[in-house]
Amino acid sequence: MQQHSRDFLQAASTAIGDPESAGTRKALGLLMPKLREQAIETFGGSDDFSALRAEVKAIRQHALGHLAHYLESFTSAARENGSAVHFARNGNELNDIVLDICARHEAHRIAKGKSMITEETGLNAALEAAGFAVRETDLGEYIIQEANETPSHIVGPALHKSQADIRELFLDRHDLGERDLADATEMVAEARQVLREEFLAADVGIIGSNALIAENGYSMLVTNEGNGDLCANLPPVLIVCTSVDRVLPRATDAMAMLRLLVRSTTGQAVSCYTSFYAGPRRPGDVDGPVETHFVLLDNHRSEILASDYAEMLQCIRCGACLNHCPVYMNAGGHAYGWVYPGPMGSVLTPLLTSLEDSAHLPDACTACGRCEEVCPASIPLPDLLRDLRRDKFEQRVTARRWRWGMQIHAWLALHPRLYQRVTNLAVAVMHRVGRRHGVIRRLPFAGGWLEARDLPTPAAKTFQAMHQESLGK
Ligand code: SF4
Structure with a gap:
């Protein structure tokens, strides 16, 4: 069950003391060191982490410093490609825009790729309340949708679940006949079988975006399963939901970001699938959606950009700061009570929601400095957390x-x-x-x-x- 960020202290204490949460800590304890080692190993190759980091930081700062200009360029290029571009000031507006598109197409079934923005706006609940059948197709998202849970990590939503948990879940939810899903390969095959039918039956595909390219109006998506491409290309209507700060000037900038993103996220040299979506299918194309929409969410990002916390928008959502954070490792992602956990969430949540409602998050830090050290976007997370504590004091959010x-x-x-x-x-x-x-x-x-x-x-x-x-x- 989703908790609220204001319950962080209680939720973290429960997670640490609760024997039932020991499985989560064990799963994280096994996986996180592997992710960290893989990332270190991959960065040991020919590319220099510091140089790449400086390059990506410069790109992100330039793009954010000229955000209005690049958003305008992206919008006109995307419209020239035949896509519709919508802007949403807040989560409700984004949900309404998506609902309206789905209703206009008389859609029934929706196939969704992983998108933290739609987690932020609560899109699934809004779609389901309006009668649409929504199926998450990223394997991790699919698992937590089946378990009626929320993501616990921004890159691996079901990282807190062990293989045994997932097997039990599938045995409970699926009609498996004699099959007992003895190993991970069988579980993946089972999920693939279910999801193939969902892709083929979907009327609308919804995906997120890792970057929007201003020079050509394309959006870039990085996945390891290819489900994003199936969501984007099989249903007749494609909706890309992302936030305004994702825009980059050129495709080469997206490539530079990609080199850091994938290594910092999973320690892979390159992701399995990196796709660029150029808009609806053109005459002569054999596949692709007939209609493409981009829905760009602001939700306080313009205010953050104008504030002392603008550096937080440089985040490329790699999850590395979570993987290295001792507080996240022990409390687990759900304790943070909202979409973004770990160090990046402890900064973003108060900025995107309210400091009053997430007052404990800036204190969820041991000041070890690992998050800043590994952050590929060079975000000074410990400094931002300290500034939020100062704000808490000045705004009298801190107890008297x-x-x-x-x-x-x-x-x-x-x-x-x-x-x-x-x-x-x-x-x-x-x-x-x-x-x-x-x-x-x-x-x-x-x-x-x-x-x-x-x-x-x-x-x-x-x-x-x-x-x-x-x-x-
Ligand atoms: S704050 Fe840095 S390390 Fe954390 S998710 Fe964002 S880019 Fe990655």
């Missing part, structure tokens, strides 16, 4: 007692003599309290922190006090 505590600390830090006296006194008291057992197990305002760890008893005097004494002061 913490704000008072921080104000007192800041005031003391500006008065060093008093600060030293107070810390000398506090340390002396803590030393007396804890010297018998060598640890302190209770401390005002630190109950949560001490629940899971012991605080070693400090020395009788602070370093500063000892230093002053050694100087004879």
Whole structure:
């Protein structure tokens, strides 16, 4: 069941303490190191990670710095190719546009490729409420749709599920006769069989996009299963749902991004399928949709672009920051309560929803710095998280007692003599309290922190006090 980001603390505690979530942690614990190793190995090849990173950062910053211009170029090129381009200010508008297209074509069945934007807008629920049958066709998305769950990772939606979980799910949901789906190959074959029929029967295909190319009006999609191509080419109507910040000036820019995206995501040198969609089929084409629509979502991205958080829009949705984050690894993706988990989600969710409703996410960080180190788009995630904490304080989202505590600390830090006296006194008291057992197990305002760890008893005097004494002061 989808939780809300405001429940993060509770959900993360439950996920960490709950024996039922141990399977999820085990699945992540097995998979994440492999993904990390593969990425390191692939980057050990001829291409230089730093150089590629600098190139992609420059491309993304240039595209975002001239976003209106490139969106205009993309729109006119796509329209020349015969596609329709729609802009949606928010999730409801995107859903309404898609519903309207589906209704105009009297569609019944919809085949969907993986799209985080449609997760963001809740498109499936809107389509189903209007009576359309929607089938997710990415294998991971298909599994979680069958399980009535939400994605736990932006690249691998079902990464939290083990092979045994998936087998059990298919045995429960599918009419398998004598087959017992003994191995992964059989499970994939079963999913393929079901999905083939969905592709052939679909009236509308909906996919996402990794990049929109301003110079020619094409969109680029990267997949490992080829389901995106089947969604795009078999149904008569294709709808590409993406966000306004995906636009890049040239096809060569998309290629540069692709070199980093795939390696950072799965550690592959190249993805199995990289497709460019140019619009509806032209006279003489043997396949392809007869009608193509692009629906471009803003949903606060223009505001983010104009804010101090603009760098977050450089994100290429590779998922590397999740794979390296110790908080994500332990809490799991569902604890974050919305579409985007991990470090990138802890920044994006407050910006796309509200800081009040996701106030704990900027604190879900150990400040280890791994996310920034591995981010192919060079996004300073720890800095952005710290800035969000500052915003929380300034906007009084932080609880009053913490704000008072921080104000007192800041005031003391500006008065060093008093600060030293107070810390000398506090340390002396803590030393007396804890010297018998060598640890302190209770401390005002630190109950949560001490629940899971012991605080070693400090020395009788602070370093500063000892230093002053050694100087004879
Ligand atoms: S923030 Fe960086 S590492 Fe994380 S998903 Fe985006 S591009 Fe990848």
